Amino acid sequence: MADDKKLTTRAEDFSAWYNELVLRSELADYSPVKGSMVIRPNGYGIWERMQRALDDMFKETGHQNAYFPLFIPESFLKKEAQHVEGFAPECAVVTHGGGKELEEPLVVRPTSETIIYHMFAKWTQSYRDLPILINQWANVVRWEMRTRLFLRTLEFLWQEGHTAHATHDEAEEEAVRMLNVYRRFMEGWMAMPVITGLKSESEKFAGALRTYSCEAMMQDNKALQAGTSHNLGQNFAKAFELQFQDEKGEMAFAWNTSWGVSTRMVGGLVMTHGDDNGLRTPPRLAPIEIVIVPIWKNDDEKARLTAAALKVKDELTSWTGRGATDRLRVHVDLRDGMRSGAKYYEWELRGVPLRFELGPKDLDKQAVFAARRDTREKQSLPMDGLPAAAAALLERIQQDMFEAARARREANSVRGEISYAQFRELMEGKGGFVYAGWCGDAACEAKVKEDTKATIRVMPDPEFRSPVAPATCLCCGKPSMAEAIWARAY
Numbered sequence: 001m002a003d004d005k006k007l008t009t010r011a012e013d014f015s016a017w018y019n020e021l022v023l024r025s026e027l028a029d030y031s032p033v034k035g036s037m038v039i040r041p042n043g044y045g046i047w048e049r050m051q052r053a054l055d056d057m058f059k060e061t062g063h064q065n066a067y068f069p070l071f072i073p074e075s076f077l078k079k080e081a082q083h084v085e086g087f088a089p090e091c092a093v094v095t096h097g098g099g100k101e102l103e104e105p106l107v108v109r110p111t112s113e114t115i116i117y118h119m120f121a122k123w124t125q126s127y128r129d130l131p132i133l134i135n136q137w138a139n140v141v142r143w144e145m146r147t148r149l150f151l152r153t154l155e156f157l158w159q160e161g162h163t164a165h166a167t168h169d170e171a172e173e174e175a176v177r178m179l180n181v182y183r184r185f186m187e188g189w190m191a192m193p194v195i196t197g198l199k200s201e202s203e204k205f206a207g208a209l210r211t212y213s214c215e216a217m218m219q220d221n222k223a224l225q226a227g228t229s230h231n232l233g234q235n236f237a238k239a240f241e242l243q244f245q246d247e248k249g250e251m252a253f254a255w256n257t258s259w260g261v262s263t264r265m266v267g268g269l270v271m272t273h274g275d276d277n278g279l280r281t282p283p284r285l286a287p288i289e290i291v292i293v294p295i296w297k298n299d300d301e302k303a304r305l306t307a308a309a310l311k312v313k314d315e316l317t318s319w320t321g322r323g324a325t326d327r328l329r330v331h332v333d334l335r336d337g338m339r340s341g342a343k344y345y346e347w348e349l350r351g352v353p354l355r356f357e358l359g360p361k362d363l364d365k366q367a368v369f370a371a372r373r374d375t376r377e378k379q380s381l382p383m384d385g386l387p388a389a390a391a392a393l394l395e396r397i398q399q400d401m402f403e404a405a406r407a408r409r410e411a412n413s414v415r416g417e418i419s420y421a422q423f424r425e426l427m428e429g430k431g432g433f434v435y436a437g438w439c440g441d442a443a444c445e446a447k448v449k450e451d452t453k454a455t456i457r458v459m460p461d462p463e464f465r466s467p468v469a470p471a472t473c474l475c476c477g478k479p480s481m482a483e484a485i486w487a488r489a490y
C-alpha cells in the first residue's frame, strides 16, 4: 500500500524520483539476487499490453512466433568473431549440471542469433524455403551489476525477431520495415516520440552490417535507445553455413535481420510521462483506463453509490464502440475505511489515465466528475452517453500526451552552428539532443565521449534532418560527412 509521503521531485533528483516512482507505484521491486528485479503486477500489466500490441503488428507483417532454448553451446558464440567480442564480457556460463562438469559449457542466451541461425541452416535447402520470418518472446541474461529497474538488469524480458532472406535488398527492406513497426508502436501506443536513424560503426550491434535505432528523449534530456533493428548481412549465415540453392541452382548464403525491444520500454514510458505525483500511463497501455471512486459518508449512501458505481462500470465495459475485443478497462474502488483523497493519491501515483468520482450530488445529477491524470483537468460528464464520451476523452489524453512529449523534445533540441565549447557546456548542464556534423572518424566519437559522455545516438532519417545540413564536424572542424544527433544516453 502506498503511503502519503511525497515523491522526490524530478527537479530535485531525477534518478531518485525514477526509483521511488517505480517502487511506490509497484511496477517492480529489487530481487534478492543482485542485478535482477521482480516485475510486479502493475508493471507486468503494462508489459502485457505492450506485448499484445507488438505481437499483433509482427503477425500483420507476416511473422510467426517460435521458441528457442535458453542455453547455447559456448562454441556457437565463438563462431562469429565480432559477436563473441561484443557479448563475451556479459555472458553467464553454466559449467555444471546434475552435479557433473559439462563437456562443453553452456552460455545463458544474451541474444539468440547463434542458435537460431544454426537451426535456420538445418531448415533451409532452397530459395523456396525463404524468407523465414520468426519472432520469439523470451528472457535474456547480460551480466550487469549496476542495476536500474527496467533500464539495466542482468535478466530482462524482450522479443527478438530473426529472419533469413535470399537477397541483401530483401533483408534491408525487412530491417527498415521493423524499425518502422517499432516507431509506430512507440508513438501510437507509448505516446513516446522517437527519432529513427542509423547507428555509427562503433555503436552498431556486434556482428551486424548496419544497425537502425529508435531514440527517445527522457525528461532529464538524456536519450534512451528504445529499440533496434539490424541488417546482419551474411556474417551469421557464413558462420553457421546458412546456405540455399538459388533459382539458377547455385549455392548462396542467406541474408539475416534481427530486431528487438525489451522491458526497458517500461522505464522509457516512466521517464517520458511520469510527473511529481507519479506515473502517467498512456491510455492504450494502461491495464486500467478508468477508475471509479464512489464517495459515501454513511451506510445508506454506501449501498446506493456502490450500486450506482457498479452500474456505471457495467455500462462502460459492455460498450462495444471501440470494437468487440477492445472494451474499456474499468475498475471500481470499493475499499472501505479509506478516505477518498487517499484513494485519488494512490491512483494518481499508479498512473490510471482517468478517474471518475461519484458522490451523492453527482448521482442526483446523473453525472460523474471526471479527472484527467495527464493534465489534472476536471469536468462533469453526464451518464447519458458516458461510454462514448469516456472513450473520446481517453483518445484525447493519448494524443495530448504524445504532443506534450514531442514539444518537450523539440524544446530541448539544438540545431545549427554550435562550437565545441558550447556543446561541452550544454552536456555538462541541461543536456538535450544536439544536431551537428560528423566527419565520419571514430576518433572524434571517442574524444566526444571521453570529454562529455555524449555519443552519436543516430544519423537521423531524412525527415528528422535539419533543413541545412551541418558543414563541419562538431569535434574536429573538418568537413561533415553526415548529420548526427549527439547526446548523453541511458
Ligand SMILES: [Zn+2]
Pocket: 438, 439, 440, 441, 444, 473, 474, 475, 476, 477, 478
Ligand atoms: Zn571529426
